[in-house]
Amino acid sequence: MDTTWNTHLDRADRDGRIPAGNGPLYTRRVLPAVTPMTRGSLLEHGMTRTMLARHFTTLTRSVLMLRPGLTPADLAEVPRPVPGASALHRALPYGRGDTPAMFRFDGISRARGHSLIHPGAVVSHWQALGLHGVPHWSDSAPVVLLSSASKVRNRSHSVAAGQHPTLPVFRELPGGLEPVFPDPLFRSLPVVPASTSAAQCLATVMNRSHGWWTPDVPGYRPEDVRAVQLLDSLWQATLLTEDDVLSACRGKVDRHRLETLIAVSDHGAQSPQETILRLVVAPLLPTGVTWTSQVRVSLRDHATILDLACEELRVGLYYDGRHHVSSEQRLTDFEQYQDLRDDGWEVVRVDSDLLNRKRAKLLRQVSCAISRAQGSGAAV
Known part of the structure; x- marks a missing residue:
């Protein structure tokens, strides 16, 4: 692998922005160093509306992000330090994941942004899995928040949710859930445990409410291929075990089907394409x-x-x-x-x-x- 890329990963890891996992750094998510801020906090800091329009873009209602691709030099004209601009000096400032497509921003930034206007809501499903280290698939999924407050339960199907990319999906917060706080830059952000998010995501893959393009693999349904890709990534990017996943999936995913998929998963596959390659050549x-x-x-x-x-x-x-x-x-x-x-x-x-x-x-x-x-x- 490119030595420059390895240097970036090492620096991000020293910053604490790569969650713990079994695999090497390049198999895990790099969390963004650039973070969302409310419009009100920026105005209180002395930013003018003209500056906001020039250097920021809307993530969701009243929450802004520095425009992707900005460098510190782009902000030289601003007389006062721009909140968050120091993060542009960090390794991989916008993190590392997939293309967000219709959702415009990566899933981690969206989860952080929604938490600013829905404090206490628990991040779950794909963005939770991203915060636990899985680098793929969360950026093209809606943010799902668990809340005990009365909220509109809009659709969590990725395609339908993508028609309203700035809105989160709300679900009822189950009793007894103990959230964790894995985000080093948003330490008060509650997130479902890794095993819970893995089970939630596997369920959405199996019921086809979230998916991605996969080539044809003889003997497998597309959702089964995606589930094996996800399992392979779990073994690399997190510290979860097969027993953790089986236990968390109880009542959410058919156990026999899951056991069959776990049996063909691989703890050494380091990319979704390697998973496809293994499944394709296995019969040879x-x-x-x-x-x-x-x-x-x-x-x-x-x-x-x-x-x-x-x-x-x-x-x-x-x-x-x-x-x-x-x-x-x-x-x-x-x-x-x-x-x-x-x-x-x-x-x-x-x-x-x-x-x-x-x-x-x-x-x-x-x-x-x-x-x-x-x-x-x-x-x-």
Whole structure:
């Protein structure tokens, strides 16, 4: 991975903006350093309405955010320090997640903003899961707040809620719920526990009220593929165990179906695309051997990590994400490929195009690699 990117992650982690998890930093969410503020507090600070219009944008009723992409230099004309501007110096100031699409702002910022005008309401569902470290899928979901106050219960289906992107969804606060407070920048923000949010999110995936595009995977319904992607991310981005998830999902998700999905999930998959790759190539292996994620291979003068490998056959797969397009990374990838071949490995490099649009070619390449490995006398 790019050393600059690693440096940004290390700095954000030192700031306390990456929640604890089992996986490396790049598998977890980076919480935004830039935070929402009420219009009233900014005016009290001495900001003029002209300054607000120029440098801020509306998140929800009476709550503003610094315009995305601003730098400290953009605010040099302002005679007084702008509240929140110091966060622009922080590593990854706007955090790290997915594209918010119709919701305009990332889910964490929206949850924080709504809490300013609904103090005491408990953040739940996808934004809670984001605050607990899962980097994907919460930015394209509505903010769900649990409240004992009488509120309009608008629809939580993501597409319907997206028609009113500045509004949260309210649900009744169940009795006995003990919230936690995981946000280092909004320490008074109550959030449902990680296991509760995981169960809520799995339920919305299974009932199709929240989803995202996934390629076809033979033998799986789209919602099952999404559930496995979510489970894989839970094992990496949080400290939750399988028992935690099963217990929290009692009464919310069919237990037999969930156990089946947990059985095909993987504690080593580090991205949603790696999950898809594993599910797609799973049927290609002969009986008695399996794929394993994140397999470290020691070579003559260095080591490399295969995203997916059958160690018995010495067949390995790399999934090449966006950072593999640089010329420096491509040279490293080529050298690793050659070194692995010299060490007796059959290797296939996979990118998004091969996985999603040229599936037949991918299956042929992996099948041929397996056949060559079997023909070379690798133990099965």
